[in-house]
Amino acid sequence: MDFTLHHQAVDSEARAGTLVTGHGKIETPIFMPVGTAGSVKGIHKKDLKEDIQAQIILGNTYHLYLRPGTDIIQQAGGLHKFNGWDGPILTDSGGYQVFSLGDIRKLSEEGAKFQSHIDGSKHLFTPESVIDIQRKIGADIIMAFDECTPGDAEYDYAKKSLELTQRWLDRCYNQMEKTQPLYGHKQSLFPIVQGSVYHDLREIAAKHVTTFPSDGYAIGGxxxxxxEADMYAMIEVVNPILPKDKPRYLMGVGTPVNILEAIDRGIDMFDCVMPTRNGRNGMLFTSEGIINIKNRKWADDFSPVDPNGTSYVDQQYSKAFLRHLIISNEMLGAQIASQHNLAFYLWLVKEARKQILADTFKSWKEVMVKKIAQRL
Structure with a gap:
């Protein structure tokens, strides 16, 4: 994998680059639609490519491991062959899902024991097994196994958690060295910076991951x-330490405003379930602000979902029709809303890239964050 940094804004840390993988190139900054079970929920591959213009999607190690199982994926020839997506894929390590299981998981030096949310069966993730699972899935970019520390963690817990993540990272890299890709393309391992909201822990973590040669680095937790102010502060602590010539991936973030603020602070890659999850519940993100399409005020509004939008959805469907579908619990409503939101997110990062290259990002961002944060 190769990353080329083309330009950094004159009045910001915002960057524009190109990331080249075995399955194609990615222009950064980029948003990556989340395909938890190997597909982006409710979205056809054709729409992902042509309308949303996604350049890379995510798969989830925890969910794919449990269902359909990595043996099935390996028999298919990897996730690219299994789901038919021929562009780049990134898989997370399952660390966040293990964190979210709460009482039905137990951490130790060995790894994380947990019960399946599907049938209650017991499993063990270790740094070694997570690398092996991601080898079988075959994503272009894979994540090191880590503990995702809660946002309200006390300092002592956050410190011990970080130290465990660092020891696990050693084991992840050792396992990468011992194994080979299975499907003829390179896989790049990104280490993850943890440390909760503590400046000194984040600094220690950032310095530690840079001791590992990597094609990119992630910021988790x-x-x-x-x-939000703590999130932005942690980005400002970490990014100056991470190599300038490598992509920086902020995991699981977030709102459109979060994304623009993080781009301003030097982040290149993002993912979040918010566009699809919130879309299914009737929340639409637009260039003019946020719409709750269930509100009565949209019942006779026959204007496009986003008058400034460029997606197929914005050209074909009115607010009134989409509201009708959503409140009627029609499956098409959730699909249209999800497609619209993803297209908006991809438009937003594409426009941010244009502004960075034109050295107008900062002034454009200041206007945009006010517009896209308001409720319509």
Whole structure:
């Protein structure tokens, strides 16, 4: 994998680059639609490519391991062959899902024991097994196994958690060295910076991951309940330490405003379930602000979902029709809303890239964050 940094804004840390993988190139900054079970929920591959213009999607190690199982994926020839997506894929390590299981998981030096949310069966994730699972899935970018520390963690817990994540990272890299890709393309391992909301822990973590040669670096454990100001502060601590010539991936973030603020602070890659999850519940993100399409005010509004939008959805469907579908619990409503939101997110990062290259990002961002944060 190769990353080329083309330009950094003159009045911001915002960057524009190109990431080249075995399955194609990615122009950064980029948002990556989340395909938890190997597909982006409710979205056809054709729409992902042509309308949403996704350049890379995510798969979830925990969910794919449990269902359909990595043996099935390996028999298919990897996730690219299994789901038919021929572009780049990134898989997370399952660390966040294990964190979210709460009382039905137990951490130790060995790894994380947990019960399946599907049938209650017991499993063990270790740094070694997680690398092996991601080898079988075959994603272009894979994540090191880590503990995702809660946003409200006390300092002592956050410190011990970080130290465990660092020891696990050693084992992840050792396992990468011992194994080979299975499907003829390179896989790049990204280590993850943890440390909760503590400046010194984040600094220690950032310095530690840079001792490992990597094609990119991730920042995890944010947007998990901490105030937004703390999230931005942690980015400002970490990014100056991470190599400038490698992509930086902020995991699980977030709102459109979060994304623009993080781009301003030097982040290149994002993912979040918010566009699809919130869309299914009737929340639409637009270039003019946020719409709750269930509100009565949209019942006779026959204007496009986003008058400034460029997606197929914005050209074909009115607010009134989409409201009718959503409140009627029609499956098409959830699909249209999800497709619209994803297209908006991809438009937003594409426009941010244009502004960075034109050295107008900062002034554009200041206008945009006010518009897209308002409720319509």
């Amino acid at each position: 944010l947007s998990v309940g901490e105030p």
